Amino acid sequence: MRPEASVTHLDLDAFFASVEQRDQPSLRGQPVVVGGVGGRGVVSTASYEARKYGVRSAMSTREARSRCPHAAFLNPRFHAYRDTSVKVMEVLRDVSPLVEPLSLDEAFVDLAPAELPSYDDGDVRALAEEVRARVHDVTGGLTASVGIGTSKFIAKVASELDKPDGLVIVTAGSERELLRPMHVTVIPGVGPATSERLRRAGISTVADLEAVSEEELVRLLGKAHGHGLFLLARAQDDRPVVPERETKSVSVEGTYDTDLTDRRLMEGLVSRQAVSVAERLRKSGLSGRTITLKVRLHDFTTLSRSTTLNAPTDKGPEIARLARGLLGDLDLTGGVRLLGVGVSGLADWIQDDLFGDDHDEDDDEPVDELPDLPDQRTWVPGMDVEHDSHGRGWVWGAGRGIVTVRFETAETPPGPVRSLPTDDPSLTPWRPPTT
Numbered sequence: 001m002r003p004e005a006s007v008t009h010l011d012l013d014a015f016f017a018s019v020e021q022r023d024q025p026s027l028r029g030q031p032v033v034v035g036g037v038g039g040r041g042v043v044s045t046a047s048y049e050a051r052k053y054g055v056r057s058a059m060s061t062r063e064a065r066s067r068c069p070h071a072a073f074l075n076p077r078f079h080a081y082r083d084t085s086v087k088v089m090e091v092l093r094d095v096s097p098l099v100e101p102l103s104l105d106e107a108f109v110d111l112a113p114a115e116l117p118s119y120d121d122g123d124v125r126a127l128a129e130e131v132r133a134r135v136h137d138v139t140g141g142l143t144a145s146v147g148i149g150t151s152k153f154i155a156k157v158a159s160e161l162d163k164p165d166g167l168v169i170v171t172a173g174s175e176r177e178l179l180r181p182m183h184v185t186v187i188p189g190v191g192p193a194t195s196e197r198l199r200r201a202g203i204s205t206v207a208d209l210e211a212v213s214e215e216e217l218v219r220l221l222g223k224a225h226g227h228g229l230f231l232l233a234r235a236q237d238d239r240p241v242v243p244e245r246e247t248k249s250v251s252v253e254g255t256y257d258t259d260l261t262d263r264r265l266m267e268g269l270v271s272r273q274a275v276s277v278a279e280r281l282r283k284s285g286l287s288g289r290t291i292t293l294k295v296r297l298h299d300f301t302t303l304s305r306s307t308t309l310n311a312p313t314d315k316g317p318e319i320a321r322l323a324r325g326l327l328g329d330l331d332l333t334g335g336v337r338l339l340g341v342g343v344s345g346l347a348d349w350i351q352d353d354l355f356g357d358d359h360d361e362d363d364d365e366p367v368d369e370l371p372d373l374p375d376q377r378t379w380v381p382g383m384d385v386e387h388d389s390h391g392r393g394w395v396w397g398a399g400r401g402i403v404t405v406r407f408e409t410a411e412t413p414p415g416p417v418r419s420l421p422t423d424d425p426s427l428t429p430w431r432p433p434t435t
């Protein structure tokens with residue numbers, strides 16, 4: 001832990017939904033739900049307007065629809081999220097070379113090399129406000145919540161305290177007081193399993209945890225995890241901000257001798273894989289935000305589908321539900337020869353000795369969240385389109401041979417809605433020009 005508050009955690013607010021509201025003017029101020037829109041889809045991000053109705057990430061889209069039927073339900077547009085993320089990371093790298101992205105919408109920044117006149121509250125606050133204003137600028141109006149503290153742990157806790165559009169600086173020396181009343185799950189690495197084990201030992205707050213000896217914690221949770229928790233309960237965290245962290249993931253996959261065609265069987269296999277991924281995460285004190293399903297079809301086409309949560313998970317049933325949701329959106333009629341489930345975007349606590357050589361065969365390739373380009377004639381809600389005479393817009397819905405499009409972009413006022421035949425030759429999917 002350092003003597004001054006110079007570790008920053010920046011987290012864009014309701015990121016995917018905010019990008020949709022920026023790009024689709026008719027959605028501003030409206031409930032927006034981004035995620036899998038199919039029958040078994042799962043919510044990735046809900047706008048704050050939708051959260052008022054109890055819509056949360058990781059909830060099934062079906063449940064979200066029943067809570068907030070008038071929300072816009074959109075497929076993710078990862079190209080837009082990536083472009084926006086790149087701009088935010090550039091702003092951060094202007095402040096300090098030590099930027100560690102955790103996901104598209106979240107990063108740690110070490111202010112130590114930022115050449116601040118001092119690390120007094122006033123100077124740090126002025127810099128943070130400037131960063132927030134620049135992020136707002138370069139993203140076309142998105143807000144970020146920022147937390148600053150003497151460690152990664154404290155910075156991350158701080159950024160959650162005043163969401164959305166907040167800035168919280170936890171001054172050196174006040175960390176333990178801040179943490180004491182909080183639930184133990186505030187500590188990185190304390191997922192549901194650890195939390196339950198602690199609960200059975202009568203430990204629910206950080207203050208409770210602080211009262212337990214290191215020997216007792218090691219007995220309860222094992223050497224590495226027990227020792228780590230003992231330190232974190234005292235706000236002792238000296239993890240450095242590591243720029244350009246490598247993508248890590250934990251995954252399990254299986255290949256099958258005969259092509260699988262029975263969906264129930266596939267769901268069962270995927271669920272079992274999810275449970276073993278979760279076990280490995282928990283054993284390692286990790287949790288992750290991006291759940292990926294890998295499927296190899298009978299013709300050896302390999303598909304990968306991902307969904308990203310707002311908060312990391314290490315829960316088997318949750319990972320299983322998300323993975324089954326991804327499976328449900330795929331056409332698998334030809335048969336399947338490989339299934340795999342992975343979790344990435346890991347929130348690591350005990351990061352060093354987990355991915356030794358003996359784990360290499362399980363480490364997946366870096367997860368690509370970009371869904372494959374849909375067929376020319378498949379119109380899914382949220383996708384960008386362009387029409388020869390109406391210009392650019394996005395798909396509101398499609399069915400029975402009709403696709404409904406709202407023709408508007410970030411640069412236009414809310415635009416008109418038009419219903420067109422799904423085979424209208426003037427309508428094409430729109431992709432940003434690749435530079």
Ligand SMILES: [Mg+2]
Pocket residue numbers: 011012013014015105106
């Ligand atoms: Mg966020």
